[in-house]
Amino acid sequence: MSLPVDTGYAATAEDRASLDAWFAAYDxxxxxxxIEEMADMAAFPLNLVSDDSQGxxxxxxxxxxxxxxxxxxxxGDAGEDVSFRSTRTPVFLSAAMAVVFTDCTMTVAGExxxxxxxxxxxxxxxxxxFQTMIQGGWGDSL
Structure with a gap:
C-alpha cells in the first residue's frame, strides 16, 4: 500500500493576515x-453553489x-446605510487555496x-x- 502525497498545510501568520486584509477590502x-471593485476581486468564471425554493x-x-x-x-443603490459584522474561519488547503466559512450579520438601514x-x-x-461562492437561497437566481 502506498500512502497519498502529504497535502496537510499549516497556514502562516502572513497567510491569515493577507486573507483578513482581502476580506476587509471586499467588505x-x-x-x-x-460592485465593479467587488468584481475586480474575483477569478472568473465564478462558481456558485446554492439551493432553490424547491429544496x-x-x-x-x-x-x-x-x-x-x-x-x-x-x-441596490449605495445610498443605504450598510454594515457587516463577520466571523470567518479559514481552512487553508495550501498557500494558494483556502475555503473560508463566514457567519455574518449584515445591517441595512437599521435592519x-x-x-x-x-x-x-x-x-x-x-x-x-474568490472563485466559488456557496450560500443558501440564491438558487432561483442561478
Missing part, C-alpha cells in the same frame, strides 16, 4: 456597493457581467440579517481572489 467595497441544490458559473448585473440588482456562507479563494501572484 468595504460591499458596504459602499462598489434542490443548484450550481452555475457566472462571468463578470452576470456577477455585476446580479449584484447591482441585489444590492439586521444573519447569513452563513463559504467562499473558495485562490491566490495568484500574491493576490487572493
Amino acid at each position: 468595504a467595497h460591499s458596504a459602499a456597493c462598489r 434542490n441544490g443548484r450550481s452555475a458559473q457566472w462571468d463578470r457581467r452576470q456577477f455585476v448585473d446580479t449584484m447591482k440588482h441585489v444590492m 439586521a440579517r444573519r447569513m452563513h456562507y463559504a467562499d473558495v479563494l485562490i491566490r495568484k501572484d500574491g493576490t487572493w481572489a
Whole structure:
C-alpha cells in the first residue's frame, strides 16, 4: 500500500493576515456597493453553489457581467446605510487555496440579517481572489 502525497498545510501568520486584509477590502467595497471593485476581486468564471425554493441544490458559473448585473440588482443603490459584522474561519488547503466559512450579520438601514456562507479563494501572484461562492437561497437566481 502506498500512502497519498502529504497535502496537510499549516497556514502562516502572513497567510491569515493577507486573507483578513482581502476580506476587509471586499467588505468595504460591499458596504459602499462598489460592485465593479467587488468584481475586480474575483477569478472568473465564478462558481456558485446554492439551493432553490424547491429544496434542490443548484450550481452555475457566472462571468463578470452576470456577477455585476446580479449584484447591482441585489444590492441596490449605495445610498443605504450598510454594515457587516463577520466571523470567518479559514481552512487553508495550501498557500494558494483556502475555503473560508463566514457567519455574518449584515445591517441595512437599521435592519439586521444573519447569513452563513463559504467562499473558495485562490491566490495568484500574491493576490487572493474568490472563485466559488456557496450560500443558501440564491438558487432561483442561478
